Amino acid sequence: MQNDLELSVSRRAFVAGSVAVTASPLLGAMPALAQAKTSVAVRIERDITVLDPAFRGGPHDANVIRCVYQRLIKQKDGSVETELDAAADLKQVSPTLIEFTLKPGQMFTDGFGEMTAEDVKFSFERFAVAPVDGKISPYKGDWTGLAGVEVTGTYTGKINLSQPNAGLLAIAIADASGCIVSKKAVMARGVEHNTKPVGSGPYQVVSVEKQRGAVLKRNPTYSGAKPTFEEIKVNFIQDPKTAELALRSGELDFAVLPPAIAEPMRSAQGIVVDQSPGLAYVWLGINMEKAPFTDLRVRQAVRLALDVDQMLLAGFNGKAPRLNTLVMQPILGAWTEAPVYKRNVAEAKKLLAEAGQSAIKTRITILNQPAYQTMALVAQALLKEVGITAELDVQEGGTYWDAGKGEAGKNLDLFMMRFNGKLDPNFLMQWFVSSQIGTWNWQRFNSPEFDRLYQEAIVESDPAKRAATVIKAQQEMDKSAAFVWLTNDVAFAVRRASVKPAYLPGALDWQLDRFTSA
Amino acid sequence: MSDTARYLVSRLVTTLLIVLGAMLLLFTLSAIVPGDPATALLGPQATPEYARRFIVEMGLDQPWYRRLPTFLGHVLTGNLGIDVLSGRPVAGIVGAVIPYTFILTFASIGLAVVIGVPLGCYAATHRGSALDHALAFISVAFIAIPSFVIAIFLLLIFSIWLDWLPVLGAGQPGDWLDQAKRLILPMTALSVGWIGFIARLMRSSMLEVMGENYIRTARAYGLPNRMVTYKYALKNACIPTIAVLGMGIGRLLGGAVLVEIVFARPGLGRLIFDAIATRNFPVLQGAVLVVVVIFVVTNLLVDLSYSAIDPRIRRDAAPQAAGQ
Numbered sequence: 001m002q003n004d005l006e007l008s009v010s011r012r013a014f015v016a017g018s019v020a021v022t023a024s025p026l027l028g029a030m031p032a033l034a035q036a037k038t039s040v041a042v043r044i045e046r047d048i049t050v051l052d053p054a055f056r057g058g059p060h061d062a063n064v065i066r067c068v069y070q071r072l073i074k075q076k077d078g079s080v081e082t083e084l085d086a087a088a089d090l091k092q093v094s095p096t097l098i099e100f101t102l103k104p105g106q107m108f109t110d111g112f113g114e115m116t117a118e119d120v121k122f123s124f125e126r127f128a129v130a131p132v133d134g135k136i137s138p139y140k141g142d143w144t145g146l147a148g149v150e151v152t153g154t155y156t157g158k159i160n161l162s163q164p165n166a167g168l169l170a171i172a173i174a175d176a177s178g179c180i181v182s183k184k185a186v187m188a189r190g191v192e193h194n195t196k197p198v199g200s201g202p203y204q205v206v207s208v209e210k211q212r213g214a215v216l217k218r219n220p221t222y223s224g225a226k227p228t229f230e231e232i233k234v235n236f237i238q239d240p241k242t243a244e245l246a247l248r249s250g251e252l253d254f255a256v257l258p259p260a261i262a263e264p265m266r267s268a269q270g271i272v273v274d275q276s277p278g279l280a281y282v283w284l285g286i287n288m289e290k291a292p293f294t295d296l297r298v299r300q301a302v303r304l305a306l307d308v309d310q311m312l313l314a315g316f317n318g319k320a321p322r323l324n325t326l327v328m329q330p331i332l333g334a335w336t337e338a339p340v341y342k343r344n345v346a347e348a349k350k351l352l353a354e355a356g357q358s359a360i361k362t363r364i365t366i367l368n369q370p371a372y373q374t375m376a377l378v379a380q381a382l383l384k385e386v387g388i389t390a391e392l393d394v395q396e397g398g399t400y401w402d403a404g405k406g407e408a409g410k411n412l413d414l415f416m417m418r419f420n421g422k423l424d425p426n427f428l429m430q431w432f433v434s435s436q437i438g439t440w441n442w443q444r445f446n447s448p449e450f451d452r453l454y455q456e457a458i459v460e461s462d463p464a465k466r467a468a469t470v471i472k473a474q475q476e477m478d479k480s481a482a483f484v485w486l487t488n489d490v491a492f493a494v495r496r497a498s499v500k501p502a503y504l505p506g507a508l509d510w511q512l513d514r515f516t517s518a
Numbered sequence: 519m520s521d522t523a524r525y526l527v528s529r530l531v532t533t534l535l536i537v538l539g540a541m542l543l544l545f546t547l548s549a550i551v552p553g554d555p556a557t558a559l560l561g562p563q564a565t566p567e568y569a570r571r572f573i574v575e576m577g578l579d580q581p582w583y584r585r586l587p588t589f590l591g592h593v594l595t596g597n598l599g600i601d602v603l604s605g606r607p608v609a610g611i612v613g614a615v616i617p618y619t620f621i622l623t624f625a626s627i628g629l630a631v632v633i634g635v636p637l638g639c640y641a642a643t644h645r646g647s648a649l650d651h652a653l654a655f656i657s658v659a660f661i662a663i664p665s666f667v668i669a670i671f672l673l674l675i676f677s678i679w680l681d682w683l684p685v686l687g688a689g690q691p692g693d694w695l696d697q698a699k700r701l702i703l704p705m706t707a708l709s710v711g712w713i714g715f716i717a718r719l720m721r722s723s724m725l726e727v728m729g730e731n732y733i734r735t736a737r738a739y740g741l742p743n744r745m746v747t748y749k750y751a752l753k754n755a756c757i758p759t760i761a762v763l764g765m766g767i768g769r770l771l772g773g774a775v776l777v778e779i780v781f782a783r784p785g786l787g788r789l790i791f792d793a794i795a796t797r798n799f800p801v802l803q804g805a806v807l808v809v810v811v812i813f814v815v816t817n818l819l820v821d822l823s824y825s826a827i828d829p830r831i832r833r834d835a836a837p838q839a840a841g842q
Contacts, residue, residue, distance in 0.1 A: 136567050138560055194604050194605050195606070211783075211785070238782065238788075239780055242685065242782050245674070249685050252686070396795070397795055398558040401554075
């Protein structure tokens with residue numbers, strides 16, 4: 001038979017080729033080179049998605065964004081206090097009016113010209129009042145109350161608010177939502193601007209590659225203080241164990257790691273582990289609309305049945321500080337006198353008896369992460385002692401984050417939740433207003449008084465009065481007994497001893513341009 | 519049309535049907551899987567109107583049986599869709615990681631062949647020896663240990679303890695030496711299981727072939743043992759191994775995810791894993807389609823390569839195809 005399928009590559013050639021392909025990498029085997037300290041490598045745990053401030057994917061994008069763009073004001077080194085950045089002057093003229101003057105000569109990269117008040121107007125209004133191409137920013141809420149930005153000169157303008165917003169400076173203007181983009185660049189580049197951003201900040205983006213991260217180079221035209229490092233490699237490393245090994249080998253200089261990975265690294269040579277309280281908040285929530293938890297006494301019984309310290313010992317090796325209320329230090333309105341609930345089995349049983357409940361069967365919905373699983377197991381055992389049988393419903397992220405939303409949320413019983421915080425009380429409180437029921441208020445906590453206090457806190461510009469309002473709001477939450485506060489988490493920032501990082505309290509928001517050699 | 523051409527056409531039609539079947543399965547599973555993509559991708563900050571727009575842009579407001587033909591129609595024009603989150607074409611995203619996947623997959627399989635085949639041959643020709651027993655133990659151990667466990671050990675030994683090789687990533691684009699250095703450990707981690715598997719397969723295949731009449735005849739003619747083993751027996755004993763390699767390449771294309779995660783390497787497996795975790799359906803659909811196509815094409819090529827090695831397969835396959 002005629003051979004129609006004759007292959008041009010012989011077996012011998014194939015084998016020889018395989019050997020060549022396999023052996024070629026071995027030729028390159030040699031010790032890894034030590035990293036020069038003109039460059040610093042940091043780890044992000046999620047892949048870079050969008051480097052346009054209005055459509056950023058989360059804190060991992062924001063950490064890059066904040067050093068690529070300038071803001072009118074920015075936080076000082078590791079502090080909640082702010083200082084001028086792109087603005088030569090910024091004045092809160094009234095609760096609804098902020099005036100600014102830009103420094104002249106601040107140039108956008110890639111030849112997009114000088115920053116003007118037009119760029120500021122475009123940057124801020126596209127979030128909330130003038131979306132470009134109808135695209136509404138997911139961070140619209142950061143600019144609550146923005147009526148518009150009035151351009152009064154090349155470098156001057158007025159930020160007009162329809163209502164006072166006490167958190168505007170911290171949440172929007174000084175943070176990623178306050179980054180000033182080049183109007184020309186956004187219009188010219190379209191979606192390309194997501195990965196080829198044009199800013200005027202200390203660094204510019206050289207490359208963004210899927211699953212690898214980003215490389216940043218010092219911006220030669222930046223008019224502010226020159227950053228220490230010429231280059232920043234922002235590496236996307238999913239696995240914390242890999243990040244640990246990369247830190248040990250010297251390929252990585254900085255990462256925020258879970259306690260179980262970070263703790264043992266304290267003894268590693270050339271590694272420094274900085275531990276600080278986190279800015280996230282973790283709690284066990286109770287759905288107030290689901291029987292038998294509609295009864296306040298049952299919710300109180302759950303709160304008294306649990307031993308928060310024991311749960312934290314199991315989940316975080318006892319390294320995470322206990323949280324007793326929503327707003328923690330150093331945020332305005334921290335309720336330092338919040339009650340610290342101790343486990344009281346007898347009282348819990350008594351409350352359940354009064355509510356006519358003797359054998360509750362329930363479910364604790366949690367994310368499939370070790371800390372939550374361990375804490376939930378402890379909670380399960382503790383609840384059992386008061387006659388509440390809880391099964392654990394462990395879900396992966398895609399399913400879990402949908403568990404309390406819409407109609408499905410009505411069927412939720414108990415759950416454990418973690419939200420990232422920011423340095424403003426209204427940011428923390430926003431998820432618990434009644435309008436968030438069916439979205440992120442999984443407790444279905446419906447308190448008109450809390451809603452009123454939340455609104456009052458937004459518009460209150462006197463810090464002392466605002467703090468008092470925020471504390472009252474937390475007291476409303478406490479009365480509901482729908483929240484068993486667990487911890488504000490703990491941040492383990494692990495670094496090579498040769499690098500001194502800079503970040504805001506909680507170690508979520510980094511100041512990459514202020515990293516220095518130690 | 520010749521018998522062989524007919525065989526080829528029938529295989530191509532089968533290949534196309536497999537691709538369609540896989541995509542049908544993916545779309546139906548995507549519709550069943552719980553979890554809101556907007557929530558998973560955007561997080562709590564997203565406003566309801568942004569989330570709604572996002573769903574529409576992803577086409578998820580349409581039922582899966584409408585999305586599937588639309589997707590396939592776009593695929594025919596070379597458009598795998600748009601990643602709604604970043605606004606980048608999925609084809610570009612997949613295209614950017616494919617080279618890393620190919621390099622890792624083929625290098626791993628290559629290493630497995632280079633080590634596994636000689637080991638298997640040696641074990642077969644020295645059946646019952648101490649070395650045969652030792653190789654059997656090592657092979658099974660290699661198969662049993664998951665690749666990510668080996669990956670961690672390799673990192674600890676060669677990157678941390680000896681400080682010979684780097685830990686992270688796939689190397690700088692354009693720097694071949696750097697890329698080669700960063701390939702060694704993941705390639706080794708991934709190939710270890712396959713080395714054991716190929717060695718066992720090769721051993722049993724060789725033993726079977728060595729018992730064939732033509733081998734006995736060759737020996738009876740007084741041909742040197744070396745020639746009988748490596749020229750006549752090895753040739754036929756390789757066929758099952760080649761079949762397994764086809765499957766192996768296919769499996770590694772999408773299945774190297776754990777090794778890719780441990781070494782923080784870009785790759786198709788990791789892309790698919792992330793896309794599932796975040797319910798990023800446009801990226802998931804595009805990446806899975808590419809993996810399925812590569813898988814079936816690789817297996818088609820492997821099937822065709824049998825006939826180049828063993829003419830009997832050529833003779834058998836053609837009438838069978840004609841009979842269909």
